[in-house]
Amino acid sequence: MPPSFLEQSRRSALEVYEREPLPTWRRSGFWTTTVRNLRLDELEPRHHDPVASVEELPEVAREALADDELAGLVVQRGASTVHTTLDPALAEQGVVFCSLERAIEEHPELVARWYMKRLSADEGKFSAAAAAFWTGGAFLHVPAEVRVERPFQVVYVIDEPGTAQYAHTLAVVGQFAECSLREYCLAPDLEGQALHAGAFELYCQTGAQVKLAHVQDWGSGEVYDISTKRVEIGRDAHCSWVPIHLGGHLTKQQLDIVTAEQGSDMRHTGLYFTEGQEHLDLFTTDLHEQGDTTGDTVWKGALTGDSRASYEGLIHIVEGAQNTHTYLQTHSMLLSPKAKADAIPSLIVQTDNVSASHGGTVGEVDEELVFYMMTRGISRPDAVRVLVEGYFEPVVQRLDDPSLEALVRARIAAKLSAAEQQVAAYAAER
């Protein structure tokens, strides 16, 4: 019997799900995001048996995990949690890291205190679907004052077309605790449709220090990702959040950071690379609920093929949140004449005595720099590759996680070399 808080939450989410039509997101830019090509009724949760070791996981997951030393690992394949590990020494210190299903059984009160504190099932059809139907999931609790060096790793894998994956990760980092958390969303190049509807919530309590990374690479198949991720930062706590979007047929995500109490500080550094027919639609909010909070948001993207990407970033400083300092910058680099990008920063400031600035640009590879590099004997395709890698490099370094940095660099390099001829030809014809 699931505890009543969960039952209740699922029930009201189901009502919303049944009531809400399939959404269309009209952007302030020149386009809309629709899911009209998604055949939702043909998708279903797929169940899999647990495996005893990483070696038995689907190849995409194995490759991405390499041989990292982890504090713990939770892998969900389709609808099922298939593999879970946690360093016993950490378990002894009170760390909980397991599927959300199991956490609800074993620590119902702890989960109930945080579950969907900042998320609502009433944010549209797909948020409701995630809240009503999630299975497996992941839960992390790092108790007060516990410091964990090695990363906690959550992996969501879809490896069969026809899969609907409803995901929910809840992480709570206690007072003055320190840790880093990675969440990967991965699929091989599927033939056919799949859906990932996800919810992610992280709470950083007083004085906590958290490094958070999201890596999404759904491959070249027709994977739809419609997710909401929210991070709350408590008093004098700090979170550095690096979401990385490397692939997905259609992605619509809402990424929000709330600096909720005095002294809370965030760094939000995002990266995307779209190719082929991909469609990426991101909306981020930097919400300051109290004064003396600080924020720093930088997003960088590059587009090849016929892909389109829209990034809209809102800074919202509420009434009374004085002495807040924050800024937001977004850049997109077009590497193909058919790709389309927009970068829309916006600002709502409801108080005085704050500093907030924002800016957005969409540009192309700088021909003067290409010329400079070519005068050193570097061919045009290599020059473009090095320039795009350099453009992303400051973002990649903000991961502050060598093996993850290497993974991201390698994937960007692979995408660039796949598009090499097209990118170089585009630069040359301008």
Next chain:
Amino acid sequence: MSLEIQNLHVSTDDREILHGVDLSVAKGETHALMGPNGSGKSTLANTIMGNPAYQITEGRILLNGEDVTEAEPDERARAGLFLAFQYPATIPGVSVANFLRTAVNAGRDEPIKVKDFGALLRENMELLKMDPAFNKRYLNEGFSGGEKKRAEILQLAMLRPQIAVLDETDSGLDIDALRVVSDGVNALRGPDLGTLIITHYTRILRYVRPDFVHIMLDGRVVREGGAELADQLEEQGYDFIREEVSAADAS
């Protein structure tokens, strides 16, 4: 190895900047190209490297007798040409070491071994008295004017071209930096390197003595001579040449 420029006419935006320039630099020789601001020195340097911003409307550029007028900049570089820019570009996110390794490898069939590259880089940075910390910084990002010039000469040292054009490498350098850079250039000079040093001061020419001096005025080479021409210029300024040229035009 030689660079030959024949009757070069160059335009931008429908305006002709160079009106028929002839100039040859052979391996082992040191040439100075002098001229007042806006006379067309950098235009010549950029055109030699194939900058697409400049159109050649007449004349040609030969490298070892081969016509490279239409060649891409990277082909010219791999054939042995090098330009130290007057205003070097900043390459965001690309470290000095990464940039140099890419450039060194571009000229080789097999990539250089990491260890060999490290040794080569260290050796050349020492030659130019550069702090090893430089090699982790993004190329030219936040570099002072003098640091940028030094980074250009570091590239020259690493790439070992046969003909190098140095466009005002001396300007923006304080006297100590000028010494270091000049010593660096002198160390690289020899029978295998031809240099064309562009400057409008004679300062650098005291450290790096030229074999030939060419003077450019309004897009033309108007006087040529030996090192003594530079000395004369220092004493009398460009005006005496201007007067001579207009007197010759009048008659």
